[in-house]
Amino acid sequence: MSGDNSVRLFCLPFEGVSAGVYLPWAEAIGPSVVVTPVELPGRGRHPRTSPCGSLEPLLAEIMPYVARMCDRPFALYGHGFGALLAYEIAARFEWEHDAVAERLYVSGSGVPHRRAPERSVGHLPEAAMVRRLRDRGRMPPVARDPLRAARALPALRADVSVMEAYRRDPRHVVHCPVTAMGGLRDRSVPGAELAGWRRCTRRALRVETFPGDHYFPLTARGEVLATFARDLVRPPAARRVLSSTLGH
Numbered sequence: 001m002s003g004d005n006s007v008r009l010f011c012l013p014f015e016g017v018s019a020g021v022y023l024p025w026a027e028a029i030g031p032s033v034v035v036t037p038v039e040l041p042g043r044g045r046h047p048r049t050s051p052c053g054s055l056e057p058l059l060a061e062i063m064p065y066v067a068r069m070c071d072r073p074f075a076l077y078g079h080g081f082g083a084l085l086a087y088e089i090a091a092r093f094e095w096e097h098d099a100v101a102e103r104l105y106v107s108g109s110g111v112p113h114r115r116a117p118e119r120s121v122g123h124l125p126e127a128a129m130v131r132r133l134r135d136r137g138r139m140p141p142v143a144r145d146p147l148r149a150a151r152a153l154p155a156l157r158a159d160v161s162v163m164e165a166y167r168r169d170p171r172h173v174v175h176c177p178v179t180a181m182g183g184l185r186d187r188s189v190p191g192a193e194l195a196g197w198r199r200c201t202r203r204a205l206r207v208e209t210f211p212g213d214h215y216f217p218l219t220a221r222g223e224v225l226a227t228f229a230r231d232l233v234r235p236p237a238a239r240r241v242l243s244s245t246l247g248h
């Protein structure tokens with residue numbers, strides 16, 4: 001394990017976008033928090049060119065990467081679709097590696113659940129899917145650009161389909177504190193849905209709100225990064241030792 005006092009913060013992207021959206025965070029937050037974007041198949045520099053449309057193959061792609069990079073205490077952050085992935089990774093690391101995250105940050109999402117068929121959009125034709133997502137305030141900025149939409153929309157459809165088919169395993173109650181983060185003008189995720197994460201942890205839940213709509217991590221970056229720094233930058237004596245089962 002690294003001898004420094006830093007924490008690695010794995011960052012899972014929201015639906016339809018590359019994890020490269022988090023690259024500017026690395027320089028902005030400083031060396032005590034090592035921002036580590038987790039790229040998903042079908043976008044960015046991931047070697048697999050097609051996105052995964054179901055959860056288990058997707059986790060099979062990204063879990064080994066997260067395990068390889070766990071060389072120090074770690075935390076997980078995910079926004080939108082990324083919140084579902086961050087939660088699943090945190091829970092599975094506890095089950096499979098006996099490794100507990102410093103903190104889980106779930107952003108722009110209530111507790112994931114299977115969506116009623118009449119509310120599903122992943123199966124719709126492209127124009128109808130885009131219209132429904134836009135109406136909900138959940139159309140990613142990258143997919144609004146006609147020059148980039150052709151590549152973004154297949155990933156967006158795959159991610160939305162995974163979210164809509166998701167069924168939470170009730171055994172997945174994590175043993176780390178959870179921070180649920182929301183935008184003050186995000187009409188797609190009411191405050192009551194953020195509070196629902198309480199049933200997913202045996203530790204404390206903290207709910208924090210930030211200026212902006214659903215995509216507040218892009219517009220309120222300073223406030224979001226200040227939250228990470230407040231939680232994760234602290235004396236080494238306060239940190240847990242990462243489980244030796246990860247092989248470090």
